[in-house]
Every structure is written in C-alpha cells, then in structure tokens.
Amino acid sequence: MSFWRLDTLFLAFLSLLALLTPLLGPVNEAVAPPFCKPLWLDHESGKPLSLNAKDNSLSFTWESKPPKTFSVKGTVTFEDVPKSASLLLAGPSKTYKLVDLAGYRNFDVDIDSRDVPLKLFLGLSPFVDVSSVIFSERGAYSLFIASDVKAHVDLNLNIYTGKWGIFGTDQRGRDVFRLTLAGIRISLLVGIFATLIASTLGMGLGLFAGYLGGLADSSIMRGVDVLLAIPTLPILVVISGVWGRGLWQIVFVLSIFSWMGTARVVRSLTLSLREAPYVEGLRALGAPTGYILARHFIPEAMPLLLAQMALGVPGAILAEAGLSFLGLSDPLMPSWGRMLHEAQVFGAFTSGAWWLIFPPGLGIASICLAFISVGRRFEEMADPRLREMAER
C-alpha cells in the first residue's frame, strides 16, 4: 500500500500551510470594514480600490455604487511650513476639503470616512454616511494637495465597497481567509499534541497495568474509571476560570481526559501478549521485564497505538472547537471554533453570512475526515482481518 494517498497528501498540504502561517502577517488586525462579503459573491458593488499617491495628486474614476467606506493614510511633508494647505478630494462636480494641513511641516494623515470629526469638518451630521455623499456621482475623481509650498506626499487611499477577499471579513474586519489558514495551525497543534501526550500516558500506564497485574493493575484501572466518570466540560470551565484561557491549558486538559481509552486497549493487548509462550520462554531465560516490554510488547502494540492516535486527533480537534465555540478559548487565538463562536455571537447565522461559517466548519470536518481515514489504514495494518476486507 503506498503511503501517499488522498488523506496523507491532504494532511501534508495542511501541515505545510500551517508552517507557512507566519507569512500571513498579523491576522488579528482589521483590514477592511466588518462584514464584507467575499469578492465573488457580491456582484453589485464596485471593486475595492487601493491607491498610492506619491505625487501631488492622484486621479481615478469611480463608476459604481458609492462605496461603504474609504480611508486616506500616510504622510505629507512640506519643504517649508505652509501658510495655507489642505487635502482635497474632487469629484465630477464638487470638491471636498478633507483636512486642513496649514501650519505644520510634517503631517500624518489618518482619515477614515467613519470618523465623526471628519463629518463635522465637512459640515455633515454625525449620522450621515460620508462616502455616499462624496462618491454620489460616477465619474472622474482626484485627490490632491493644495498648498503654497511644495509638498512631498506618501498617501494611501483605500476605498472599501463591502466586498473583500476570498471569504470576506468578520465582525472586526479581519480577513476570514487568513483567519482560516491560521486556524490550521491551532487545530493541528491541539489535535496532535493532546493526542500524543494522551497516547504516551495511556500506553505507559496500560503496559504497566497489564504486565504487572495485581495492585498496580487495580489502582490504575480504578483511576481510569474515576477519570472516565468526570465530565470534561465543567472541569475545563473551571480551569479556564482559574488558569486563564489559552492553547496549552486546553492541550493539558484534553490530554488528562483522553488517555483512558488507549490505556484500556493497551492493557488488554498486554494481558494477551503476556500469556504467549515465547514470553514464558524469555522469562525462563531470565529476561528482565523492561526488556520484554520494550523489545516485544511496544512493537506489537505500535500499529494499534498509531490507529488510536490517528483516531484520537479528530476527537481532540472537535473538543477544542467545541470549547472555543462556547467561548472558553483565548480570543486572540485564531481557532476555527473561535471563528464559529464569533459568527454565532455576532449574528452571522441569522443574517445569513454563510461565508463566515463554512470555511471553519469545512476545515474542521475535512481535517477530521483525513485523520480518520489515516487511522483506518493503521487499523488495517494492526488487524489483518480488516486488511482482507479492504482488499476485497
């Protein structure tokens, strides 16, 4: 059976993306107005525009509906302190003075069309939508500086139309596509680490319980019973209240509450292996317990363990998603569950903003399916009967 199939390729691809996450840049920053629809979804609004003005003036045309918002950011440097200077935005029929630059040599411009001071400066009521006023006409526009002194300009004009990016933006204006990609890393980290720790713990305890028997076996198994009876969620709520919310807190709790299944399975395996004639022969030769466990039991348990791990990862991912969905995770952590949480809390479900729900949801589902498929293959390796069924 070749190693590279759809599921392993998919997971390898995701891991690559997870590694490249830092290249995405800061994910938690707002890049556009909140609740923008994806570019390909909205056909009515115009395309968002992003222009940079290095000369004194910048000309462009606007041929569609008035945009949602616009912003002008940058610096203006005068050769000398101007006595009168201003930043103007001229439309086909009217010209608007956006800001007064007189009296300063260097000016940092930071204008957003939602700013109330701007509205007052333009003589409009604080509740008016500035961009619909300024961009009410279609035609040629230009942004320029009018001053009595020469000016050097480095301004960015961004016009936002309510569409942005591949998946739009969320309630804070963050790019959902980048958030989704960043979420891969979180899911993989939580899933893999929690399962790794739980499996190692489970295997160690299962081996000891099975091989040593007696008091060790009973005490470990009662521990298993107790932990199985404790509900994970309330404990996690308590822990998140006491220790704060964070990635590693979640990993810790998930590990503590998932090793029991593996321990039981490994224990049964050890119990049956222990009775094998070759083990008796080795004991008769005087082989130490540690040798027998390390050289024989662990390799025999490996396929089973790998299967358990591969099947445990979806569980951990879903658990983390669930916890985040309930709001118990770090708000700054771009996890898929968190995205779903915010989508629900901020009304995406009711307003029909499905582009906020599908990416994280599909992400969770597909990563879980990939791991289950890989886990199924490990199970086939461990149990020859399943292999025959697969080959038929």
Place this chain on the structure above:
Amino acid sequence: MTEEVASVESLTLTFDKIDAPALADVSFCLNEGESLALVGESGSGKTSLLRLLLGLLRPTRGKVRLFGQPLDDVGGEELRRIRRKCSYIPQDPFGGLPPTLSPLQAVVEPLIVTRPNLKYEGTNKAKELLSDLGIEEALWNRKLVQGFSGGQRQRIMLARALITDPKLLLADEPTSMQDVSTRMDLINLLKVYLKNGMSMIFVTHDLLLAKAMTLRGIVLYRGRMCETGPTHLLLRDPLHPYTKALVSALPKLGKPIEVKVKRRPLPVGFKGCPYLALCPYGFDRCKDLPPMKQLSDARSVACFMGDTSQGT
C-alpha cells in the same frame, strides 16, 4: 557418576476451581545425557509438567529439582543461573515466536538475553543453525508476522532453543507440523546435540517418534503415570491398557486400524483409575486408584492387570 539433571517427586498440580488435577503423583529422574519421552494426548498434563520443571508454575504438592537444586529453595540469581542451562520449545509454533522479530533476530535473542557479549558469534551460529534446518537465507530477515508456515516456525523455534547449547532441552511436540520428509532434518540435528551430552525431555503423542528420539518413556493419561519403561518396549510389549490402545491406534502401512476402547463418562470427583474413561476392561477394583508397581529395573505399571506381563 552421572549427575542428575532433573527430577520430580510425587508432583501434583491442581488448578483453582477445577476438580481434576492437571498432574497427580508424577515422579521420575533424568540424568546427564539421557533422553526421556513423555507420551500422552492433550489433557495429559505433559505441558504443565514442563512448565513446572522450569519453575514457571508452582506445584500444589511434591518437589521439583533442577541440576540438583530444589526449585522451591532457590531464588533470584541462582534460579536464573539454573534456568539458563535449559531451553524450552513450546507446543504452539504461532505463539512461540515473537512476531515482531525476524527469524535471525529470534534465534539470536536467547544469546542476547543470557550472554550479551557473544552477540557477534551468536549471529553466525544462528545463520548456521537456520541453514541446517532448511530456512533459506532470503527469509532470514523477513518479519515473522509476515507469514511463515507452522512447519517453518517449528524449525526456527528449534534453532532458537539450541543456540544457547542447553544442558537440558524441554521440547513439547517439536515436530508436529513437519512433513514426513522434513522431519528427519530436525531429528538428526537433535541427535547431534544429544550425542554431545545434551539431556532431553521430549513430549509427544506419537510413540514411534518417541522411540526414534528417546530411550526411556513415561505414558501419561489425565495427569497420572500409567506406565514407564524403555520406549522400544513400550511399543513392542505394552502393559497398560492405555499404552496398548496407543500402540494399536498407530496407523500401520497397509493394515487397518483396530482400537479397543470403551468410552465411559466418569462422575465428577472420581478418585479411581482415570483410564476407566476409555478402558475396554474395567473391573470393580478400578474404582480405587491402582498403585504404581515396579516390575523390573526399568519398567513400572499402574494397573491392576499389569501384575503379569501379558504377551500381546
């Protein structure tokens, strides 16, 4: 004066909650260089006997001595030392080999466990043993879990047992899965080691094989000794009805098999002769346990009928 290698005295083994004992009142003695057959079918207690000899089980009553040391007296390091002089071939070829190793690794393993410094010479010796036993070189490094037949596994188990040059070999049906033509390879290899002074306890249900491998034999039925004596005499002139049944049940080339047995269900907790379950004779007397009667210097029988040696 040859040393005693193994001996058991009035050995009895009862498992919890099971009425009938696995072994009852078994006694024998094995000296250096001797080979002894334990003949019996499944349920006769022969496998438990081997495990008792190695100290893997504790007897309910009776004594076991290995190389002169009583096993209940000895512990820890001394026990390990005596055990290392023995080798055990289990009956099950599928459970008797570690599935995650290859044949080469499995054969070298006993050396690694007992004398780790001999690993290099051990590997060469292992390769020699494997070729002698007909396992091709191409198979030496394939993992055992990947499919070896029962016959091949038995040969690997034999190599694994012989690599430590044991003083005492405890073999439980080591050739049961071999074809008639390949059986001779194993038998001949064992004979080489026997000639070099190895002692052997050979468990089998096949009287002919016992005769080929050993000089003395003990016939067991449901944990009790029925008859002891030189193996060729057990075949030629069996005294106990069970031995007679075993001999007549052997397929002889060209002759039909005629076996005289009468199956009787025995009540639970029956304290008489266990062979009453099959014995074609069966007198009232047999409700009491027949004692083991010593006939000549090497023969003894536990049957009320064995008082006189009957011709056929």
Place this chain on the structure above:
Amino acid sequence: MMRISSLSATYPNGFNAVKKADLKLSSGEILALVGESGSGKSTLIYASLGLLPKGSSVSGKVFFDDIEFFALPKEGQRKIRWKKVSLVLQGTMSSFTPVLTIKRQFLEAMEEHLSLTPGEAMAKAVELLEEVGLEGNFLARYPHEMSGGQKQRCAIAMALCCDPDYLLADEPTTALDVITQAEIMNLLKGIAKRRNMGILMVTHDLALASSTADEICVMYQGCTIETERSDIIIKSPKQPHTIALVRSLSMMEE
C-alpha cells in the same frame, strides 16, 4: 463416480497451486489424497467445488456422476454442494459458530437445503448423530462443551444431512489424538460402505491413508503424480517422490 479432469487452479496472487490434476472417486470407496504441505491437495478439493477465493482462476473439468460442475449456473452449483457432494473442513473449530448450539446449526443447514418440517428435521438430526456415534442429547450442547473428536463427528453428521453421494474431507483428523483418529477413520469406513458413498480424504499422513483408504493418490507440487490401490502403492511405489515417502515411513517403523 466423481471425476476430476485436468484441473488447474491459480490463486489471486498468481500462485499456481494445482497443475492439471486428475482424480477418480468411486462410490463406496475411500480415496486418500496424500501430499506434503504446499502440494496443493486442499486447493484441489476446494477448487473442484468452486470454493476458491474471488479472483482465482480454475480450468479443467469436474464431473459428479455425469454432471459437469463448472458448466452449471451458480444456482445449479449451489444445489450440488451439500446435496450431491458435501465438505468437512479442516479444523473443526471453523465448522461451528461458537454462540449457537449444535441443534441450531444442524437445523439451519437442513432448512437451507431440504424442506422439512421442524419435527422431521429434529428426528433426522438425532438419527445422524447416532450414526456417527453420538447421543441425541448432543444437540443441546455448544461447540465449546465438546471435545475435538466429538466436534469432528458432528461435522461429519452435518455433512451427511442431505444424503450426499460424495464426501470431501480436508485433513479430518489433524489435531485429534491417535485413539480418536482411529475411531474417526473407522467411522468414515463404515459410512462409505453403508451408504455406498465415495469419500475423498485429504491427508499428509501416508500411513493413515494406507490403513484406511482403498485407493491413494499422491500429490507433489500441484500435480497428481501417482494413483494406485493402497496396498499396491505401499509395496511397489513407482514415482520417485512416492518412493521417498514410503521409505521415510518404513524408517520410522523400525
């Protein structure tokens, strides 16, 4: 008469287990198919009933009386199995479901192939058990409550339930002790004579074959190399492999 003519069988992995084998089984007689492990003897009987795993290729002809088996449609083949020919598998453990009593397994087999009322089926089951030397109350037992020999007798009884003309038995006595083995062999002899059934028995034990069977067919590496009456083949084997087998046996006996 059951006749196998030029049968070849290859497993899905490409292994050619049987090469142009020929066989003739007469009613009322026992034919032993003798060969070492890997000689293809088990494959031969499964192939002749069309029971090899999917993907295997089988060529040649098999005749039960004058019916050519492979020429029949699937449904026709099903009817032949159990009614004209029945099979006793190797390893009595596999013949039985551990969670059902023998009675259920018997009745299931009979309901499948005959159409009897439950009363008739029960009566027949008891009759068959007595024929193989077991008491009728065995029907209430579970497989794990019986010894190996008893299970094998049950398997034979089940194979007889549709009164077949031929019985194919794959290693019927491996894992049984010698005494039980002798009893089963004598049972098979009696059944062959009483019912005028042809029994084909696969075994690796030439000695056992020679004391039970009327005719012996030796297989070696997939080919049926020699077929002869059992007394003749022991006294004067012709093929080199047969000679070797007979010789190693006589060596053991003396």
